[in-house]
Structure formats: structure tokens, C-alpha cells
Amino acid sequence: MGTVTDALERAARRAGARIVKGAEVTAVDPGGRVAYTHGGEERTAHGAWVLAGVAPWALERLCPGACPGPRPEGAQVKINLVLRRLPALHDPAVPPSAAFAGTLHVNEAYTQLDRAHAAARDGRVPEPLPCEAYCHSLTDPTILSPELAASGAHTLTVFGLQVPGAAAPDQADAWRRRLERAVLGSLRSVLAEPVEDLLLTDAAGRPCIETRTTLDLEQTLGMPGGHIFHGDLAWPFLDDGAPRDTPARRWGVATEHPRVLLCGAGAVRGGGVSGIGGHNAAMAVLAGA
Numbered sequence: 001m002g003t004v005t006d007a008l009e010r011a012a013r014r015a016g017a018r019i020v021k022g023a024e025v026t027a028v029d030p031g032g033r034v035a036y037t038h039g040g041e042e043r044t045a046h047g048a049w050v051l052a053g054v055a056p057w058a059l060e061r062l063c064p065g066a067c068p069g070p071r072p073e074g075a076q077v078k079i080n081l082v083l084r085r086l087p088a089l090h091d092p093a094v095p096p097s098a099a100f101a102g103t104l105h106v107n108e109a110y111t112q113l114d115r116a117h118a119a120a121r122d123g124r125v126p127e128p129l130p131c132e133a134y135c136h137s138l139t140d141p142t143i144l145s146p147e148l149a150a151s152g153a154h155t156l157t158v159f160g161l162q163v164p165g166a167a168a169p170d171q172a173d174a175w176r177r178r179l180e181r182a183v184l185g186s187l188r189s190v191l192a193e194p195v196e197d198l199l200l201t202d203a204a205g206r207p208c209i210e211t212r213t214t215l216d217l218e219q220t221l222g223m224p225g226g227h228i229f230h231g232d233l234a235w236p237f238l239d240d241g242a243p244r245d246t247p248a249r250r251w252g253v254a255t256e257h258p259r260v261l262l263c264g265a266g267a268v269r270g271g272g273v274s275g276i277g278g279h280n281a282a283m284a285v286l287a288g289a
Contacts, residue, residue, distance in 0.1 A: 001273060028052065028062040030257035051281045053264035055223060055230035056255070063257065072227035074214035075120060077160040077179040082208035083198040085152045086135065087191045100135035100156070107186050108132065108161070116162035123164045125178065128186040130161045153200060158183055166215040166226060180211040230266035238268065247287035251280040261285070 012019065020038060027035040034045045052059045060068040086096035107116075107128040116126035134157045141149040160183040167175035188194060199207040214226025223230070238244060238252065248254035252268025253261045263281035264270060270277030 050260045051263040056266040072225040072231045074226035079158045080210040081156045104133040120162045120164040129182040229271045236269040247284040251284040253281040
């Protein structure tokens with residue numbers, strides 16, 4: 001994704017775009033004026049259109065007089081690991097390179113997901129916690145240094161699902177450790193060895209494991225409630241009878257303000273990391289929105 005982002009940046013700069021980093025938007029006027037702070041100074045930008053990549057709930061809070069609906073609440077935890085090799089599975093007939101080549105689903109049968117959802121609704125961490133693992137370095141070894149790749153090392157990303165609401169900020173560390181144990185314990189149910197025993201260490205001797213909760217995402221990325229899809233997902237099509245009298249509505253990027261469009265995961269068909277929301281917002285602008 002970094003390569004894609006770099007290519008988008010180069011294309012934008014060639015087209016004359018000015019990219020401002022480290023800025024915080026403080027208000028969005030429906031007429032096309034955006035107020036922001038940068039370098040400790042208050043500034044403004046103006047445009048014929050405002051394309052917002054933030055969550056719809058966050059955008060509503062930035063628009064004057066808006067009444068945001070229910071605040072989104074994420075329900076996941078993510079763990080990143082760097083391993084000296086992939087772990088063996090309980091089933092010796094399945095080589096690790098095959099098991100982790102796509103998405104490894106763990107404790108995600110329908111009945112398990114249903115029980116986990118009920119537990120999370122009650123504020124309990126499900127046992128076992130449904131999770132799924134991805135090994136990006138199997139698909140793209142270049143994300144590791146040549147030396148690490150040659151040694152047999154791999155990255156592993158594990159998502160824990162059906163996680164109850166975030167803990168209070170003063171309990172963030174304990175909550176993060178608890179969820180980490182729950183995810184690794186669930187993953188262990190299909191492994192022949194603890195994945196913790198395979199962790200590489202960094203230059204300071206610390207295990208290469210990183211756990212990010214919904215509270216972490218909210219504090220570092222500004223995602224309301226740490227919801228990775230910016231809000232609950234909807235069907236990726238316009239409902240029968242939904243207004244489609246403007247390009248913005250047909251492309252699923254309209255807001256209540258004609259000159260303000262959604263271009264992030266909160267747009268219709270915008271969930272995930274596909275970039276479809278940005279594409280559709282651009283198409284709506286080209287068609288006159």
C-alpha cells in the first residue's frame with residue numbers, strides 16, 4: 001500500500017496539487033472553505049469541492065450546525081509480529097507457507113462468531129476470540145530487508161474480531177495486554193508451537209510484537225471509536241428508491257452539503273482499503289457532482 005500511496009502522491013504533485021502534512025482540520029464550511037491549523041497557525045483553504053476522507057461522523061462534527069448521529073465504535077484488535085520463521089500447524093499435512101498464503105481463519109465458524117458477538121455485546125472478551133492471520137511477506141518479500149528475507153523471517157498480522165468496547169484511557173495498557181493474550185491464545189489453538197517463541201527482537205532486545213486497540217487507533221489516527229471502516233458497513237449498492245438525481249448520489253459519495261463529498265471508507269462502496277471511495281468521489285466531481 002505504501003507503493004500505491006507514493007504513486008498517488010507523485011501523480012497529484014504532477015497535476016499541481018499542494019500537499020500539506022501535519023495539519024489539523026478544525027472546520028468545514030459547506031460553501032467550500034476549510035479551516036485548519038498548521039505549524040501553530042490558523043489557516044484556511046478554499047475550493048469548489050471539499051472531498052473528505054474522514055469518517056462521516058467526524059465530518060458532521062466539523063460542519064457548522066450539524067448534529068452527528070451515534071458515534072462509531074470499532075470491534076477489533078490488531079497484532080503485528082515479526083517471526084524468525086512461520087509456526088508449524090497442528091495438522092502436519094498443511095505446510096505453514098500454504099496455511100498463511102491467504103487468510104487463515106481461526107475460531108470463525110458461524111456458531112463461534114455468533115457466541116463471540118453475544119459475549120462482546122455483554123462486555124466480555126470472547127473465549128475463544130475469533131481471529132484471522134495474514135502473512136504479507138509471503139506475498140511481497142520486499143517488505144523485509146534482503147537479509148531478513150533470506151533468513152526465513154516473516155511478518156504476521158492477526159486481527160481479533162468481536163472485541164467489546166474500548167477500555168478507559170487509564171486502563172489502556174492492561175486492556176491491550178489482555179486482548180493480546182486473547183488473540184495469541186486463540187491462534188495457538190491451530191498451531192503446534194507458541195508463536196511467541198518465534199518472535200525476533202529489536203536492537204534493544206524487545207520482542208517484535210505490536211498490539212493496537214480501537215483506543216490506540218482513535219488517539220493516533222483520529223478514527224472515531226477506532227472503527228476501521230469509519231462506521232458500520234452497508235450494502236455496496238443504492239437501495240431501491242434512494243435518490244440518484246446527482247452524480248454524487250449515484251456514486252454514493254453525497255453528504256447533506258452538495259459541495260462536500262465523502263471519499264473515504266464511510267462512502268457507499270467505500271469500506272476497506274480499496275480506494276473505491278476516492279475514485280467515486282473523483283468521478284462525481286468530474287461529472288459535476
